[in-house]
Each structure stands twice: as structure tokens, then as C-alpha cells.
Amino acid sequence: MHVTASWKLLALFLVSLCSLSSCNGVPKVLPALPGFGDRDAMDSTPAATEAPPRNEGAVSLDGEADWIELTSGEWLSGKFVRLRRGTVTFDSESLDEQAIPWSDVRRVVSSGQKVVLTEDGRTFEGELTADEDGLWIASSKTVCLARDEVLSVLAIEGDRRSNWSGKVSLGATYRSGNTDQVDYNALLRATRETARTRWVSKYAGATSNVNDQETANNHRITSQFDVFLTKRAFLTAPGVDVYRDTFQNIALRATPYVALGYQVIDAEDQSWSISLGPALRYQRLDSQQPGEDPSETTAAAVFSSRYAWEVTSHIDLEFNYDLQAPVPDTNRFNHNLFLGLAIDLPGDLDLDIAFLWDRVNDPQVDGDGVRPQPDDFRTTIGVGWSF
16 A cells, blocks of 8 residues: 555656656746846847858868867767856767867857857857857847857757756566565656756655565655756756655655755866755654644755766766755754766666665654654665666
8 A cells, every 4th residue: 555655656756747748848937037037139139240150170061960179179070969057068979978168169060959048148049150259149140149148058959949868777676585575766867958947857766575564665756947047056946855755654745945056066077066945844644643743834944965976987976965954943854865876888778876865853653653763774776778
């Protein structure tokens, strides 16, 4: 019974992704932000007084592909996926997807449509050409922007002005003989990006049965919608954390929140962001003592830290930490720590090794008078597929 109820959370996660993936847009929260309304500034911006730079290099550019020239003089052919936080994501035909510092890109010649967002909130759509001094966007007319005016660039595919990416990682353990044991774990992540926003949703879950006795059953869904205010600052509005762990006596804990975030480190091989904000926490116990209220709603504060490091070209490390503290009784905080290592396998597969630590600082006594242990640790090994 507990297993069926828990996996409803995973079903809800998948249904929400499917419904949103069929849409071209997301809720229109941006017009409420001064200076950040969705608008095409092509008509209101004067036309460029200089023509885009011509190709004077030794390379014959294929008109079906995007091309970038590095400061080293090398040319890469492929797809210009995005520019964000000073890093170009370029899907090279020969080198696969590469993260290249914007400062290392001398020229860009695009074949398809791009969306360009400036620091002051203007958006432009058209074919992109860039050199060391500026960017030219060609549509009904051609406009020119200085490089330091640009906040982000995103490729347009068909009529979609967003990019989807994600990962599915699954693991299982089977043991029979003196002990019959079955363990399952799953990690899912989906990211939707536009020139101005990023929507990230994640699921992490684990179940375990030993000799037909359930020994673990926990599930977490997180989702946050980020609006980039500058190259480093962003607003999360809204975010939500949903958690269930029957062995922590938590039938449901839901925490919607808003937060302000800042990109502390934004290097070629490392990134680190932190965010802080107010929240509302609702919690319902799986069972309780006679006369005790099974649910409560309280104000809370949330803090999160996201660190990623490309250790080598084939090994990535991820370290995430989330803290929720109810107000005013902050002693009843809970936190989640995730440390993951992804090792490249052939194709789009990875070997994923993860360590997770969930702590409920003040676990509630259940209906049998048992107080759960505050800490849960687990290590998972699985195979992941990126898309």
C-alpha cells in the first residue's frame, strides 16, 4: 500500500513534464518584473550602421551549420546551442557538445534563428553573426549590439524558443539465498531553457525489500523556475520541494518557496550558485499518537547550494545541499545532501555513483510510539542516459 502511494509522486512528476513539453511556453511570470517583460525589440532598435563582418578566413563555411572561430584560429562546425553566463554551449560535429568560454570565441556565423536577450531585458530574433566587437542580428532589418550588452543567446528549433535536456539514471540490486533482497533507485532530471529563464525538475527515489519486509521507501520531487536578472543573479519564482518517507513518518511534506540566487563561481570547468528565500512548509505525518494533529503548516526559510565540477573530460562531479528551517522553531530543520559522480560510458550513457544524506532534525513519534532516527544515508550505483 505504501509503495503504491509513493510511486504516485513519480507518476505526477512524469505527467507534469509531458504536459509542459507539449507547450511552447511557460506561465507568463516575467511581465510582472520591471524591465523584464517579453518583447521583441527589433522594431524599436535603430538599424546597424555597419554591415556584419564577412568571412575572410580560409575555411569554406557550410550554410547548413553554425560556425564559430576560436581565438586560436580554429573553426568548429555544428550547432550553436546557447550562450549563458559567459559560456557558449556548442554541439560540434566532430567533438560532440562543448562548453567554451565566450571570451575564447572570436567569431560566430549562424545558419538558423537565434533569440538574443540583453542585460536591460530587450529580446531580438534572427540570424546571428558576431566578431570580437559586436553581434549582428538579421531579421526584418539588421541591428548591432556590443558584446557586453548580451545576457544570453538561445537557438530556435522550428517554432520552439526553448531547449530541453535531461537525464534518467536507474539502479537495482537483487539478492537471493539466505537473504532475499530487492532494491530499486531512480534519479531523473529535466531542464527547459529559454534565453531568459531556466526550469529544472528533479526526482530521486528508492525502495528496498528484505525477505518481503519493506526497509526503505522515500521519494523527492523538486522543481524551480529561474529568471535571470543579470549574468550572475537570478530569481526563483516559484520553487517547490515535495518529499515522502514512510520510515521518517512523513506521509507528505510540501514546501513552495521563492528565492534570490547568485552565481558565485562561473568558470569553464566549475560552477557554484547559492540561493536563499522564504517558504511555506506543509507536513502530514504517516501516523501519529492519539490526540495529536497529523498535519501542520508553518512559515520557513530555504537555502540551497549547487556546485558542479568537470573533473576531466570524462568525469563530472555534482554537490548539492538544501536546507529548510521552519520559523520560528528552527530546531525542526531538515536538510538534503547529494554528492554525485558521473563517468562517461559509450554513447549517451554514464556510470552514476551517488551518496545521499537526508536529515530530519526532530523526527515525530509515530502511531506505535517509535521515534525514527534523524539521519538516513544511502549510496546508489546506476546507469544514466542523457538527452
